[in-house]
Amino acid sequence: MKRVVVIGGGISGLAAAHRLWELSRQKPDALQITLLEAGERLGGVIETRRQDGFLLEGGPDSFLSEKPAAVELCKRIGLEARLLGTREEFRRSFIYLKGRLVPVPAGFYLIAPTRLEALAGTRLLSVPGKFRALLELVIPPKKGTAEEDESVASFVRRRLGREVLDRIAQPMIAGIYSADPEKLSLRATFPRFLDLERDSGSVIRGLLRKQEGREKADREASGPRYSLFLTLRDGIGSLVDGLRRRMTGVRFRTGFSAARIERGEKWEIFSKEGERLEAESLLIAAPAPEAARLLGGVDSVLAAELSGIPYESVATVNLGFDQNELSDLPRGFGFVVPAVEKRNLIGCTFSSFKFAGRATEGKILLRLFIGGAAGRGFLQLSDSNLEQAVLRDIREILGAGNRPEFVSVRRHPSSMPQYGVGHLERVDRIFKRCEAVPGLYLAGNAYRGIGLPDCIREAEQAAERAWYHFQKCQVQSDTQIV
Template identity: 45%
Template sequence: MPSACRTRTWHVLVEHPAVSGVTCGKAGAVGDGRPPPRGGARPGDGEKPAPRVAVIGGGITGLAAAWRLAQRGIQFTLFEKGPACGGVIRTEYVGGFLLEAGPDSWLARKPWARELCDRLALGDEVIPTNAANRGSFILFRGRLHELPEGLTSLVPTRLAPLLQTSLLSARGKARLLLEPLLPRRPAAGDESLAGFFRRRLGAEASRRLVEPLVRGIYGGDPATLSLSATFPRLPEIEARHGSLIRGLRREERGTRSTKERPPPPAFLSLRHGLGSLADRLLESLPEGSVRPLCGVRRVRRTRSGSFELGLESATVERDETARFDALVVATPACAAGALLSELDPPLSSLLAGIRAGSSFTVALGFRAGDVRHPLRGHGFVVPEEEPGPLLACSWSSSKFPCRAPPGHVLLRAFVARPDAFDQDGDPDDDLDGNRAEAVLCALSPILGFRAAPVLVRVHRWTRALPRYAVGHVEHVERIQRRAREVPGLFLAGASYRGVGVPDCVRDGEAAAEAAAEHVATTQLGTVETHAAGTQHAGGGTSPAGHAAR
């Protein structure tokens, strides 16, 4: 075993976003001494116009909502309980490496994040995945097997790569090729991803080919994840064509250009990391409109119909309250449920029914010569049946440029079953260091490490990844119906209609538009702030970076 696994001589930098804020993005490299992004309130700026909309939660959804309200000329205050905004989007610079604590890209086929970047003058910063390093792998029986070409919406649609793959046995390939002959499922509501793919493609193809990709995307168990909420297009294709393979191939022929072109990139990112998007959104907000280090304890309805927020602020000696005409709640569903328990108990219970999982990642920086594997591709995912601590490994410096200093490579490993770590209670640097060492030792025989890494950094997000269980779409519809009983309340975020960055941007902007229409038709408009200590009119301190939301 390489020396990197025999002795623990490297230093682990453990980052727990729930308890610390780190400056993000191009304008905020860790330890570079540059000022934080603008957008936070500054004491002493004087009286500001009374806000009319409260945005709770400073993640990408809340920032997108606040930006849209500012574009509409609607007065608002954004409340973030942590020291900074950005949520799980956070970019760090450490020793010349660009590290993403949360997502590192978004799906190119969903336009909302790219459109927002264009409106924020970030269009020139948008970059595709490296065309020279296309392709991904699946770890099977300790070896990396290339993912067959021609996968569309997780379904193999090209015969030759399927027949050549070493991932499936002859029996597994034969079963998959029978898919066009199988009858379509009668309309009978939602089903699990695993149930759907095993029914259509066979158990072996589902377990070895499809379910590892699903786990890599959603971090959850395909046997419990909702098909309708995660891949709604697939049951529609089955109903329309009777076969996934036949239907997807027909759709491909219908959209194929007469001239052969290279396939478009599946993912996009930003040259200086996704933290650049959060930074730019924050910079674009009016001074005094953002209150970091200010959480919302409760929400009540006043006799006049406005919302009264009970606030907990690190900048105010005692509790305060504030009243608003409309409320955009952009927190995870579990946090939203706790927040709204007094305002509407039935809605609170419905929100608590949306579960979330945790994420544990380990970033590893190496000298290029210390990794035997050529790292030509995006990385690999791991089937459930494969032993070891790994869920997936992304080859960050192969996917996007400027992720590692010259002569170095950057890897990012995702740990399987991170929810079990939540039982440990408070973050423990020693325990996380041990887990990072286990990841390093698991990767070493796969990628061929010749020496210890020059950088190890752990990121841990607790209950931050929504898990769309079977029946999720119907559950969200029940939440929407109940929320409509509370005029002026709007829910948005990854918990409801999509977990990606574009989904959150779209949801935040839509909630802001709805809130703007609401305040345009109401005559309330007076915000009263009462504090036993220092009074604020949307005031606070400037954010120092991105912390967990």
């Protein structure tokens, strides 16, 4: 029997262990899978909790359906019927600008419109700002863009102008990556915009064409149709529970923090307390700085590359209100706040408007997102000061009256890897280096996507590489015996 140890019990480690479990199911005695998690519970940043009739997400609250890995995984583990789309009657988002919530123009795709009339009518941009954005249609593509990386800010400024960057792109992107767009790699985060520029000569023209194609495909599509964002009826935590329940035979060791690893004939993994485990393969799904620390004695060059990936801290604040306290809350999924507004919030999801079952009748649940590159100092505040600061913002922005029924702060220190310019080249070097170390595999949100579907896809691919390596070794040793 071969042994594989997975370090890290977030979604990446769980999805990797699960894929190994699936692949080895035909030969149950072929593989022993052990998953080590430093914390006392599985899920990493995923944390769903019920309180007084509210369903609180302390970490991620949804995932994109257009990247299939998360939906596919839910289907395979029997959660398809628990998938929950957004409440279409509330489909609308806002940007907080100059003291009011301005609707994001219909069909706006992160930085650019898919409908020109929506751009023309928006109050988010000044008249010169709109003309500048429309110039995008005739600005020629930058030469050499396909090869060279560029920051998201530089790309948006060059194609659509400064106003689109400051008022639309920056807050939308901060809401996903908690990053400074001046440093964020376009190739690592939104390669689609580069493709649109290259293939259509203009992002707007490319989006308009794709929109036509999508409308046609939608008309002809069969099978279930999902909204852009999906969650699970019982929260994202039920994905963690579902995975754990399904993996019979897998050893889950919570409270086991891998302190040191050594590579001899086999991998040796030591806990802080000195417990020693052995394995033929090691799959590290812990954050990159932790992978760097563990691999320091195995490959110092690999460790140095891993430790070069910077991280930011974020936090969520769930606020439960009686609806009378928020009677003027506009119908929508929530809002994001541009850095130029100098507020404490990155964004706020109207959770009970976005998804059904997040609050009981007559109650409203809000989920605030704070911290990131622009909010580092803010996260230094104590919980009670932080609470007061976000409540001040919420009162000023939404006009919420007295205190909410509860406030729940969940901090995620150094949880968001920052994909700086040149990130993908670094990731290529990391994976090349890793391939040269037999039996070592990496997964996690540090490499090729931070969203849940990206983490799942990457983790499953790492597990498949580990499994096929075992298979190859098996064939080789069988051949030697013959």
